[in-house]
Amino acid sequence: MAELLEPIKAHQLMLENRERLHLTGVRDVDSFDETRVIVYTELGELTVGGTALHIQNLNTENGDLTLEGHISALYYAEETQSGGLFSRLFK
Numbered sequence: 001m002a003e004l005l006e007p008i009k010a011h012q013l014m015l016e017n018r019e020r021l022h023l024t025g026v027r028d029v030d031s032f033d034e035t036r037v038i039v040y041t042e043l044g045e046l047t048v049g050g051t052a053l054h055i056q057n058l059n060t061e062n063g064d065l066t067l068e069g070h071i072s073a074l075y076y077a078e079e080t081q082s083g084g085l086f087s088r089l090f091k
Contacts, residue, residue, distance in 0.1 A: 009063060011042040015071060020056075021048060023065040029058060037067060049073035 011025030025042035032038070032055060037048045042063070053069035 009042045013046075013074070015074075018050075018071045019068060021067040021071055021074075023067075024063055026058075026060065026063045026065045028060060029055070029065070034069070039065060043076070045077040047073070047075045047077065049075070 009025050012023070014022045016022075023039065023041065023046075027040040027042065030038040030040060030045070032053070034053055035049065035051060037053055037055070039046045039048065048067060048071060050069050050071040050073065053067055053071070055065065056068045057064065057066040059065075
């Protein structure tokens with residue numbers, strides 16, 4: 001039986017002067033503090049690093065997020081295959 005896959009929605013980011021970051025395609029915010037924000041996007045987990053970070057706007061229905069502060073790093077985590085050898089063999 002064929003699996004129904006959800007279509008991937010658009011994911012964009014726009015960084016303005018390393019002080020304001022606007023993201024689309026946001027599914028959820030995992031954690032946040034003044035130095036790090038971890039966001040789940042349509043294309044994977046994104047970690048934003050910096051200082052004095054705060055969430056200006058979050059709308060998970062539309063998938064929009066705006067962060068402000070001094071942004072020094074943007075890092076996408078590679079998706080890893082969960083489970084060990086046996087879980088992959090006995091799917």
